[in-house]
Amino acid sequence: MNPFSPANPKDRIIFALDVDHFHEAQHWVTLLKDRVGLFKVGKQLFTHSGPKVIDMIAQKGQRVFLDLKYHDIPNTVAKAGEEATKHRVTMFNLHALGGFEMMKKTVEASRAVAKTLGISRPIILAVTILTSMDEENLKEVGIQGPLMEEVACLASLAQKAGMDGVVASPKEIGIIRERCGEKFLIVTPGIRHPTDKKDDQKRTLTPKEAIEAGADYLVIGRPIKEAKDPIESVQKIVEDIS
Secondary structure (H helix, E strand, O other): OOOOOOOOHHHHEEEEOOOOOHHHHHHHHHHHOOOOOEEEEEHHHHHHHOOHHHHHHHHOOOOEEEEEEEOOOHHHHHHHHHHHHHOOOOEEEEEHHHOHHHHHHHHHHHHHHHHHHOOOOOEEEEEOOOOOOOHHHHHHOOOOOOHHHHHHHHHHHHHHOOOOEEEOOHHHHHHHHHHHOOOOEEEEOOEOOOOOOOOOOOOOEOHHHHHHHOOOEEEEOHHHHOOOOHHHHHHHHHHHHO
């Protein structure tokens, strides 16, 4: 069992705060606090509101997954990782396609800052292949191999670099577990109920299917946010994965 994998089903849910404004983020955190495990702050909200949104979530006693998918030269990403660590986020991520050195330097920098400050180090995740992509999209950017093999290769590289886990589609959970073992964290977007719209997600499973396949955390946004009763939607997901 992964030491970072939560025992309580609700704590496996990461709610995606993909919203336009700070006040809208406040609304969702107030509504769903203590009903989900973490709140994901992505590029849209962070670009709009900056670090104050992280502070707002923390002030409400909730945890943050900073989803900025860093991808740059190793020193630049390592410095960004240091700043994320100083914000005391629970998780942050970077792109595995940035390479071994970038990932390794970021892990080392984050751990060093956490030790200096005497705080818990964040979980650092590598994004493998975006869930909006399929094999045809990979070919367009020059990646010719099978999608699953590419995901498995990137996950193995991330593990070798000292990363805690990966962000990967639910369809690739099995091969990641096979290559990286049970203690490697898997955070899974692309979660949809059978009746939900797929939107721009191409590789999806239901919450129950993803947990049964071996996911540790589920990133869920629109299926909750667009529900007639968001709280009821969260409760149904918790029941499904219990």
